Amino acid sequence: MNALTRKALRDLWHMRTQALAIAWVIAGGVATLVMSQSTLESLDSTRAQFYQEGALADLWAPLKRAPDTLLPQLEAVPGVQAAQPRLLAAATLDVPGFGEPARSEVVSLPIRGGQPLLNRVHLTSGRLPDPDAEGEIVLGEAFAQSHRLRPGDSLHMILRGHARTVRIVGIGTSPEYVYQSPPGAVFPDFLRYAVLWMNRHAMEKALNMDGAFDNLAFRLLPGARQAAVAADVDALLARYGGVGAYGRHEQTSVRYLEEEMRQLRTMATLFPAIFLGVAAFLMHVVLMRLLGTQRDQVGVLKAFGYGNRTLAGHYLGMAAWIALGGALLGIALGAGLGRWLAHVYQEIYRFPFLTYRLSTRAVELGLGVSLAAASGGALMALRAAATLPPAEAMRAPAPTRFGPTLLERLGFQRWLSPAARIALRDLERRPGRALFTVVGLAMACAVMMVGRFQGDSVERMVDVQLSIAQTHDIEVSFVEPAPRRAVFELAALPGVREAEPLRSVPVRLVHGLRSYRTSIEGVPVGARLRRPIDARLRPVQPQGDGVLLTDYLQKMLDLKPGDRVEVQALEGHRRLREVPVAGFVHEYIGARGYMDLDALNRLLGDGDVVSGALLGVTPGAEPDVYARLDRRPWVAGVASRLASVRSFYATMGESLLVFTLVAALLGAVINFGVVYNAARISLSERGRELASLRVLGMTRGEVGALLLGQLGLLVAVSLPFGLAAGWLLCWLMALGFQSELFRVPVQLTTATYAFAALTVLGASAVSALLVYRRIARLDLVAVLKTRE
Numbered sequence: 001m002n003a004l005t006r007k008a009l010r011d012l013w014h015m016r017t018q019a020l021a022i023a024w025v026i027a028g029g030v031a032t033l034v035m036s037q038s039t040l041e042s043l044d045s046t047r048a049q050f051y052q053e054g055a056l057a058d059l060w061a062p063l064k065r066a067p068d069t070l071l072p073q074l075e076a077v078p079g080v081q082a083a084q085p086r087l088l089a090a091a092t093l094d095v096p097g098f099g100e101p102a103r104s105e106v107v108s109l110p111i112r113g114g115q116p117l118l119n120r121v122h123l124t125s126g127r128l129p130d131p132d133a134e135g136e137i138v139l140g141e142a143f144a145q146s147h148r149l150r151p152g153d154s155l156h157m158i159l160r161g162h163a164r165t166v167r168i169v170g171i172g173t174s175p176e177y178v179y180q181s182p183p184g185a186v187f188p189d190f191l192r193y194a195v196l197w198m199n200r201h202a203m204e205k206a207l208n209m210d211g212a213f214d215n216l217a218f219r220l221l222p223g224a225r226q227a228a229v230a231a232d233v234d235a236l237l238a239r240y241g242g243v244g245a246y247g248r249h250e251q252t253s254v255r256y257l258e259e260e261m262r263q264l265r266t267m268a269t270l271f272p273a274i275f276l277g278v279a280a281f282l283m284h285v286v287l288m289r290l291l292g293t294q295r296d297q298v299g300v301l302k303a304f305g306y307g308n309r310t311l312a313g314h315y316l317g318m319a320a321w322i323a324l325g326g327a328l329l330g331i332a333l334g335a336g337l338g339r340w341l342a343h344v345y346q347e348i349y350r351f352p353f354l355t356y357r358l359s360t361r362a363v364e365l366g367l368g369v370s371l372a373a374a375s376g377g378a379l380m381a382l383r384a385a386a387t388l389p390p391a392e393a394m395r396a397p398a399p400t401r402f403g404p405t406l407l408e409r410l411g412f413q414r415w416l417s418p419a420a421r422i423a424l425r426d427l428e429r430r431p432g433r434a435l436f437t438v439v440g441l442a443m444a445c446a447v448m449m450v451g452r453f454q455g456d457s458v459e460r461m462v463d464v465q466l467s468i469a470q471t472h473d474i475e476v477s478f479v480e481p482a483p484r485r486a487v488f489e490l491a492a493l494p495g496v497r498e499a500e501p502l503r504s505v506p507v508r509l510v511h512g513l514r515s516y517r518t519s520i521e522g523v524p525v526g527a528r529l530r531r532p533i534d535a536r537l538r539p540v541q542p543q544g545d546g547v548l549l550t551d552y553l554q555k556m557l558d559l560k561p562g563d564r565v566e567v568q569a570l571e572g573h574r575r576l577r578e579v580p581v582a583g584f585v586h587e588y589i590g591a592r593g594y595m596d597l598d599a600l601n602r603l604l605g606d607g608d609v610v611s612g613a614l615l616g617v618t619p620g621a622e623p624d625v626y627a628r629l630d631r632r633p634w635v636a637g638v639a640s641r642l643a644s645v646r647s648f649y650a651t652m653g654e655s656l657l658v659f660t661l662v663a664a665l666l667g668a669v670i671n672f673g674v675v676y677n678a679a680r681i682s683l684s685e686r687g688r689e690l691a692s693l694r695v696l697g698m699t700r701g702e703v704g705a706l707l708l709g710q711l712g713l714l715v716a717v718s719l720p721f722g723l724a725a726g727w728l729l730c731w732l733m734a735l736g737f738q739s740e741l742f743r744v745p746v747q748l749t750t751a752t753y754a755f756a757a758l759t760v761l762g763a764s765a766v767s768a769l770l771v772y773r774r775i776a777r778l779d780l781v782a783v784l785k786t787r788e
Contacts, residue, residue, distance in 0.1 A: 004306070004314045007297075011290065012318060017770075018677050022282045023326035025673040026373065028666045029275025030330025030366040035337040036268035038362040042342055043261055046354050047178075050122075054175035057084070057118045057217035059226060060251060061233050064241020064571075065212050074216065077232045079224030084118040085213035087203045090183075090477065090636040093194060094156040095147050101626050102143070102192045103182055103637040106159060107174075108200035109138075118217040119176040121197055122352045126151035126170030134202035138170040142180055142350050143194035159206045160479055161633020166198070178349050179256040182639060183477075188348060189644050218245075243506050243570035244517060257349055259739050266736045270729075271666075274447060276373035278440045278670050279326070282677050283319055283377030285433060289681045291315070302389075312382040316375065323374030324367070331358075331366050337662065437678050438718040444670035444763070445722025445756045446729045451663020452752040453730040460747035461588040466645050468537055469587070472529035472614035473622065475502070476629060479636045481572075481609040486634065490613050493628050495621025500529045501610040503597055509549075510566035511557040516740075518590075520547065520567070522597035522610075529614040532585040532594045541596075545603070546582025548594040552743060554584045556591070567593075572606050579603065591740045667756070668763040675767035679711055683774060704775045708768045715764045719757055726756060 012019055050056075066085075074083045087108040092101045110116055113131030121128065121138055129136035139149060149155075153168050174195070182193040204210045216237075220229055230245035237245075248254045291298065301311060335358045342356040476490060484501055491499035503522035508515055523531060523542050531539045532548055542548050547567070549559065559565065559581050568576045585594065601608055617625050622640070629635050694703055727748060734744040 004301075004310070008314060008318050008321070011294075012321060015286065015290065018286050018680050019322045019325075021673040021676045022279055022286065022322050023329060024669050025275055025279040025282060026323055026326025026370050027330035027333060028669045029272040029279060029373070030327050030370050031333035031337060032275065032666065033268055033272040033369065034331050034334025034358070034362050034366045035341060036264050036271075037365060038334065038338040038356070038358050039341045039345070040261060040264045040268065041359050041362065042338070042354065042356045043257075043264070043345060043349075045357070046351055047257065050178070050351055050353075051175050054120045054122060055118045055219070056175040056248070056254075058220040059218040059230060059233070059245055059247050061216040061218070061230075061237060061245040062088070062243050063214055063216070063237045065209065065214055066237065066240035068211050068213065070236070070240070073236060074218075074233065077229060077236070079220050079229040079232075080218055081221045082117055082219040084116055084217040086116070086215050086217065087200060087207060087209055087213055088215045089159060089203065089207055090479075091157050091159040091196075092630060092635075092637055094158075094630070095149075096155075098147060098191075099623055099626075100192060100640060100643060101630060101638050102194055103639060104143075104157075104194040104196055106203065107195065107197045108203045109197050111200040111204075113199070118219055119174050121170075121172045121174050123170050123172040124352055126168070126172075129169055129197070129199045131199055131201065134199065134205070135164060135166050136169045136198065137166045138172050138197040139168045140177065140180065140195035140350075141171050141173045141352070142188070142190040143196075144168070144171045146190040158630055158633075158635075159203075160636070162206045163630075164206075172197070173350050173352055175253075176251070177253055178351060179253040180350060181252065181256070182644070185644060187644075192639070192643060238574070241571065244508065246517065250517065255741060259737075259741055260345070260349070263737055266733065270733070271447070272369060274443050275666070275670065276369055278443055278674065279323075279370075280373045280377035281436045281440060282673055283322070283374050284380055285436075285681060286677060287315055287319060287378050288380060289684060299389075308387075315382055316378055319374040319378040320371060323370040327367050327370035330370070331363055334362075334366065433678075434714060437674060437714050438721060440674035441671060441715060441718035441760065441764075442722035442725045444667045444674065445719065445760050446667075446726035447670060448664050448667035448756040448759050449723070449726030449748065449752055450729055450733065451660045451667070452755055453726075453733070453746075453748060455660060456747045456749050456752055457730075457734065457744045460745045461742065462645055464533075464537065464745075465587065465589050466641055469533050470530045470641055471616070472500070472641055473617040474615040474625065474629075475612065475639045475641065476615060476635055477612040477637045477639075478610070479634050481606060481611050482634060484608050484610055487610060487613045490615060490629075493625060495618050495625045496615050497618055498529065498616040500524055500527055500614045501597060502530070502612040502614055503600055503610050504612070505572075505600065505604060506570040507593070508568045508570060509553070509557060509593070510568070511559055511563065514557045516553065516556055516591070517570075518553070518592050520593040520595055520600060522600035523594050524597045529616060532587075534584075535586040537586075540583065540585055540594075542594050542599070543582055543596065545599045546580045546595070548583050548585050549581060550587045550591050550593075551584045552587075552591045552738075552740060553593070556740070559584075567603070569604055572604055575603065575605060577603055587743075588745055589742050664755075664759055668759055671760050671763035672767050675711060675715065675764045676770065678714070679707065679767060679771035680774075682707055682710065683771060700775060704772045707775065708772060711764070711768060715760065719760065722760065723753055723756065726753075 068085060071083060071085055074080065087106075089106045091104045091106050093104050094101060107119075109121075109129060111131065113128065115121065115128070123138070124141050126138070128138060137155075139155075144150070149168060149171075151168050151170060154165050155168065157164055157166050174197075177195045179188065180190070180193060180195055181188050204212075216233075218229070218233070220226065226247045230247070233245045234242055236242075249258075298311065338358065339356050342354050346354040478486065481503070487499050487501045490496060501522075501524055504519050505522075506517070506519050508517050525541070527541070531541070534540050535551070540548060547565065549557075549565075553559070557565065561581055561583055563581045564578045565581055566576060567579045568574065579595075595603070597610075598608075615625070626638060629638050694700070698706075727746070730748060731746045734746050737744045
């Protein structure tokens with residue numbers, strides 16, 4: 001071990017607490033990077049493996065009804081490698097001991113038994129249904145776990161008005177249903193929504209679909225153009241009620257998973273940049289101060305023949321050791337957080353396996369960015385060490401010149417105590433350091449606000465969509481569009497206090513060269529249970545024959561009020577009409593349109609029909625209403641609005657809480673690192689001054705107040721900037737999360753601002769307490785002997 005190595009180790013030991021503070025800040029940045037990157041890679045590899053093993057389709061084509069004899073023509077479409085006909089239907093499940101009906105999507109299995117060619121079922125327990133048994137099903141794993149159901153248990157199912165008892169013979173999942181959200185919902189509801197698979201022969205009998213299918217899944221040849229294949233498939237299925245083929249990018253489960261991975265990529269970039277930027281600043285300040293106290297040592301080393309490159313390497317090595325310690329700690333923390341995050345994702349995205357793996361690339365990234373941040377922070381110190389002449393280095397630096405501060409020159413000195421003037425003059429002497437300290441503290445505050453931002457924004461989304469725009473208790477969907485008198489029948493049920501008709505139609509909107517597949521909902525005049533709202537949360541009633549579109553569709557299709565948009569219905573007569581854009585509404589979930597119900601029915605030419613109803617129910621009457629709805633064969637499904645909200649919070653509440661705590665801890669680490677290092681550096685620079693004041697009669701408390709009051713001023717100045725930076729950071733994150741699936745509002749409550757401010761003050765108080773202990777133990781004789 002050479003002399004410079006021993007010197008580096010002694011210096012690191014002497015400044016160990018400051019080095020540890022910097023290492024913890026680096027660890028926070030590396031932990032978020034490793035957590036996000038490793039989880040992203042694990043999700044990506046798991047997704048690719050599951051999609052391949054489960055033979056996820058490339059293209060889907062829903063339709064009304066087509067005979068099996070059409071299959072050879074569909075398989076002959078250029079670019080198609082394989083086609084899988086099947087049946088899909090909505091059903092209602094009654095679970096023993098559960099007081100509400102559950103919606104389900106029933107998927108047919110091949111009539112001869114065995115696994116389907118595409119979108120295979122991954123069994124976690126049990127077996128596939130016997131092809132000759134009509135009452136056997138494979139139940140989705142998420143629903144089974146929520147209700148503690150196992151193979152051998154039985155359920156009561158109503159499928160297109162046919163009530164039957166089905167027996168669970170297997171539990172499983174499929175790559176097609178990794179993300180299981182009820183139709184029209186954005187969040188999963190494992191208690192009230194299930195996916196299940198049953199023999200096609202049994203479904204044909206229940207649906208009156210002998211020798212026919214209503215859904216197709218395709219595998220395409222490598223290199224096939226999806227758009228061309230979809231166009232050919234649509235042409236073949238047009239006469240059979242086809243509603244338009246779509247690829248993976250429009251499949252609900254695939255889209256939600258891809259959106260989640262996009263958010264992880266944002267997190268892997270944004271948060272580490274904040275932490276490592278603060279760490280680079282702290283490294284710069286600490287090494288510059290160390291070099292200032294070692295001027296004579298640098299001069300002696302140069303006089304003995306050590307070159308500039310050697311000395312630069314010496315200080316760079318110290319920075320590298322600190323960065324390496326922080327990186328290793330961050331990698332360990334990131335791996336632990338990554339495993340937890342992978343577990344959370346597996347609870348939401350129902351992979352049968354999610355193998356978390358800390359990849360070499362994630363470790364290399366963590367080490368690389370930490371060393372880069374440390375090197376960047378050390379550059380000024382390296383330059384100062386390299387350019388300092390030996391003779392000048394061995395002389396004491398010139399005394400710093402002090403003068404009246406700006407406030408004093410403006411005439412405010414009469415309100416400033418001597419201690420306040422000393423603190424202000426020291427800050428004005430080093431404005432750059434004070435500025436970066438304020439920036440670091442502001443970033444700590446911003447990170448803590450981001451931790452609570454997710455909970456605030458989701459709560460806002462749920463409140464607006466499910467409390468303001470929607471006030472119904474139960475939503476009823478019909479098997480087929482029915483006359484409006486069906487709603488009157490539901491309104492007459494005991495316990496129902498009001499009922500409103502509902503019509504939802506799949507459409508394709510076209511404006512110029514832009515198009516989007518969505519739905520238009522018909523709103524009756526005077527609707528109260530579900531109504532579109534504007535940006536000020538005021539109800540908006542569709543007028544005339546115009547269509548109201550969400551503000552996100554306005555941007556996607558480049559529309560303004562008064563423009564005309566082509567509306568092609570994807571069901572019924574599939575009419576293509578131009579409709580004026582009457583205005584725009586504000587929604588956080590989905591991207592759809594609204595029209596007056598009568599105008600929508602005129603547009604479609606189907607008569608006065610509805611596809612469902614919204615019910616307002618007397619409190620306590622829900623179980624009786626559910627039972628009466630179950631007995632109606634034309635009711636396809638029933639959903640409770642409030643139950644969906646409760647299920648969401650039960651599913652997501654724990655992960656939101658943990659994310660808030662993690663962000664608070666990471667923000668506190670930044671705050672502690674900045675405040676503690678600023679206080680220690682100030683103490684080392686002003687130790688002789690503080691000791692002199694003690695000798696002149698000032699108490700420990702007065703001396704401590706002189707130093708810590710300066711830091712308190714910086715903390716106070718940083719708070720408003722931190723709160724503003726937090727809002728800006730949340731706005732940037734919300735902007736990055738925008739998609740047609742959902743838009744995250746920038747919603748920050750007073751409690752979030754208070755939480756961030758109080759955490760900053762608390763972490764600052766802990767840092768100040770540790771520094772005050774050093775002030776109290778100040779060795780006056782040793783300090784006064786120190787050469788400055």
